[in-house]
Amino acid sequence: MQKVYLDNAATTAIHPQVIEEMVNVMKDCYGNPSSTHIFGREAKALLELARKKIAQQLNAAPAEIYFTSCGTESNNTIIRSCVNDLGVTRIITTYMEHKCVMESVSDLESRDKVEVIRLNILKDGSIDYDQFEELIKDQSKKTLVSLMHANNEIGNLLDVKRISALTKEYNALFHTDTVQTVGHYPIDVEDLGIDFASCSAHKIHGPKGAGFLYARKSTHIKPLIAGGGQERGLRSGTENVYGIVGLSKALEISLEELENHTKHIEGLKKYAIEELTAKIPGVAFNGLSNDFEKSLYTVLSVKLPFHDTLIGFELELAGIAVSQGSACSSGAAKVSKVMETLYTEEEVNQMTPLRVSFSYMNTKEDIDALVSTLVKISSKHLVVNA
Numbered sequence: 048m049q050k051v052y053l054d055n056a057a058t059t060a061i062h063p064q065v066i067e068e069m070v071n072v073m074k075d076c077y078g079n080p081s082s083t084h085i086f087g088r089e090a091k092a093l094l095e096l097a098r099k100k101i102a103q104q105l106n107a108a109p110a111e112i113y114f115t116s117c118g119t120e121s122n123n124t125i126i127r128s129c130v131n132d133l134g135v136t137r138i139i140t141t142y143m144e145h146k147c148v149m150e151s152v153s154d155l156e157s158r159d160k161v162e163v164i165r166l167n168i169l170k171d172g173s174i175d176y177d178q179f180e181e182l183i184k185d186q187s188k189k190t191l192v193s194l195m196h197a198n199n200e201i202g203n204l205l206d207v208k209r210i211s212a213l214t215k216e217y218n219a220l221f222h223t224d225t226v227q228t229v230g231h232y233p234i235d236v237e238d239l240g241i242d243f244a245s246c247s248a249h250k251i252h253g254p255k256g257a258g259f260l261y262a263r264k265s266t267h268i269k270p271l272i273a274g275g276g277q278e279r280g281l282r283s284g285t286e287n288v289y290g291i292v293g294l295s296k297a298l299e300i301s302l303e304e305l306e307n308h309t310k311h312i313e314g315l316k317k318y319a320i321e322e323l324t325a326k327i328p329g330v331a332f333n334g335l336s337n338d339f340e341k342s343l344y345t346v347l348s349v350k351l352p353f354h355d356t357l358i359g360f361e362l363e364l365a366g367i368a369v370s371q372g373s374a375c376s377s378g379a380a381k382v383s384k385v386m387e388t389l390y391t392e393e394e395v396n397q398m399t400p401l402r403v404s405f406s407y408m409n410t411k412e413d414i415d416a417l418v419s420t421l422v423k424i425s426s427k428h429l430v431v432n433a
């Protein structure tokens with residue numbers, strides 16, 4: 048049976064060079080980086096080299112990069128510390144964030160630790176910038192703004208510089224979840240003017256179980272996990288040395304190949320849009336997903352013009368892996384918060400959303416397989432509905 052992987056926003060295949068580098072570390076460098084003997088010092092040297100390289104790629108200082116296990120941990124650490132340690136009493140965010148941000152914020156809210164304002168979302172899935180401009184002027188409470196750089200479900204990109212200019216002007220802290228953009232876009236933390244960001248290796252052809260957070264030096268966030276004081280006290284627990292080396296290598300390759308990969312993936316996305324539009328009457332795209340300037344080139348959020356609760360199985364039978372929502376949590380095909388925010392219940396019941404997400408490893412043949420399967424599925428519904 049054919050196997051077509053178009054779910055790269057959920058996770059990616061590990062790059063062969065990343066595997067090679069990780070295996071070398073596993074074989075040759077097994078010391079604990081906290082040990083003071085030669086084995087430990089060798090492992091420590093690898094960690095610090097990885098930190099230095101990553102910092103350079105983001106135009107950050109090495110001391111501003113902290114290794115974590117994943118994007119979820121990075122986002123939790125940042126948000127919770129802002130409230131618990133840095134005196135934040137108001138958060139401006141949205142219902143479109145990844146669950147790890149939404150749930151952390153809701154948890155703090157339910158404990159009465161913080162007032163939460165969730166911005167209005169426009170029909171195209173972007174935030175209401177005018178509303179934000181009004182809200183941010185209120186400086187009576189110390190504010191954290193947490194808005195994702197790119198939405199993992201529909202791909203909408205945030206105008207980060209517009210937000211950071213305002214957070215600076217009105218003395219707010221600015222966290223942007225960059226899990227879907229690090230390695231896919233050049234990220235310069237100084238130029239973007241952000242205080243906190245997050246990264247997960249498995250989204251960029253690196254290993255699962257490794258990530259980092261960026262925290263501007265002046266912010267002084269505190270740990271979520273207590274213990275041996277690794278990561279300069281911010282993240283206790285023996286470091287995942289080979290995972291971190293893999294993360295650093297994955298980021299290095301992603302940025303070296305950025306232009307080639309972007310061109311290749313943009314070509315695939317354009318082809319998918321053209322083919323779907325030509326072959327499935329009434330097909331549309333969610334949010335700004337078919338706007339190449341304002342949406343991730345790696346994600347295409349398709350809006351099929353019929354409701355099919357079994358589409359996941361049908362695609363599965365054809366060997367095609369896409370996602371019906373963000374699907375990087377439980378795999379359950381229930382209506383996502385993003386779709387609930389964008390559409391009325393009636394609209395949701397007349398459509399089927401599909402997230403198709405690409406990597407440099409995909410080919411035109413993958414798109415052909417997807418489109419022909421969707422055409423078959425659609426023809427049943429469109430005849431019934433005709």
Ligand code: PLP
Nearest residue numbers: 117118119145199226227247375
């Ligand atoms: N933030 C965004 C935007 C994501 O897409 C994801 C994962 O899909 C995460 C955070 C969580 O990352 P991780 O899977 O590394 O915990």
